[in-house]
Amino acid sequence: MSAIENNLLQVKSRIQLACEGANRDKNNVSLIAVSKTHSKELVREAYVAGQLQFAENYVQEGVDKIEALQDIRKNLIWHFIGPIQSNKTRFIAESFDWVQSVDRLKIAQRLSEQRPRDLPDLNICLQVNISGESTKSGVSPREALLVCLDIVELPNLSLRGLMAIPEPGASLQSMKDFHHLFLEIQKHLKRHQFKNKFDTLSLGMSDDLEPAIRSGSTMVRIGTAIFGARNTEEPPETLEEE
Numbered sequence: 268m269s270a271i272e273n274n275l276l277q278v279k280s281r282i283q284l285a286c287e288g289a290n291r292d293k294n295n296v297s298l299i300a301v302s303k304t305h306s307k308e309l310v311r312e313a314y315v316a317g318q319l320q321f322a323e324n325y326v327q328e329g330v331d332k333i334e335a336l337q338d339i340r341k342n343l344i345w346h347f348i349g350p351i352q353s354n355k356t357r358f359i360a361e362s363f364d365w366v367q368s369v370d371r372l373k374i375a376q377r378l379s380e381q382r383p384r385d386l387p388d389l390n391i392c393l394q395v396n397i398s399g400e401s402t403k404s405g406v407s408p409r410e411a412l413l414v415c416l417d418i419v420e421l422p423n424l425s426l427r428g429l430m431a432i433p434e435p436g437a438s439l440q441s442m443k444d445f446h447h448l449f450l451e452i453q454k455h456l457k458r459h460q461f462k463n464k465f466d467t468l469s470l471g472m473s474d475d476l477e478p479a480i481r482s483g484s485t486m487v488r489i490g491t492a493i494f495g496a497r498n499t500e501e502p503p504e505t506l507e508e509e
């Protein structure tokens with residue numbers, strides 16, 4: 268068994284245990300493999316082991332990797348989870364299936380305009396800054412509902428939920444508050460009968476997937492526990508567009 272296959276099994280058993288402990292169905296938590304800084308060969312290895320959903324943080328690296336794995340593109344679901352500069356949105360809109368790191372309306376508007384019409388709607392999560400730190404991206408919990416109400420009006424997008432990156436060691440309570448915010452927005456959108464399936468609470472990484480699942484996460488984003496330690500040097504961004 269390859270190391271990645273073994274790691275995937277271990278992560279899945281952690282997810283299963285956390286779900287059992289929280290009285291939840293493990294089928295309601297999807298596993299996203301965060302492949303940033305790792306090679307396309309490792310992505311392919313994870314794919315051969317059965318992993319179909321992957322996430323990238325850097326536009327150029329992600330676009331290159333998706334392109335290099337064109338032969339299996341139709342079997343994969345690619346998520347963009349990194350900070351977004353507005354002059355890079357076109358590349359994201361053209362290459363990815365999900366964008367989880369939308370942190371302002373302007374970004375959603377550009378993705379909506381730039382999503383190619385022959386592709387399905389781009390799945391969107393609004394990133395919320397639940398630690399309240401000025402260095403973190405994301406809208407404040409207070410603004411989240413209003414931004415969601417604007418995003419659901421945009422064509423070519425499907426608003427699927429919320430994403431957060433808690434501080435290391437964040438309290439269980441802060442994750443539960445985030446789940447509560449998600450449920451409130453979900454209720455609000457349902458009442459207004461929006462077409463969108465607002466069903467995704469993206470929360471939990473290698474070190475905090477258990478408390479995240481206990482707090483209601485439906486999507487965990489796991490890098491290190493699947494692929495091992497990352498190459499810490501950030502790849503250069505070379506794509507340019509206005």
Ligand SMILES: *Cc1c(COP(=O)(O)O)cnc(C)c1O
Pocket residue numbers: 301303324348349432471472473474488489490491492
């Ligand atoms: C890198 C990253 C992850 C994965 O983190 P690990 O601790 O390696 O599991 C998850 N989400 C986001 C937004 C990331 O940038």
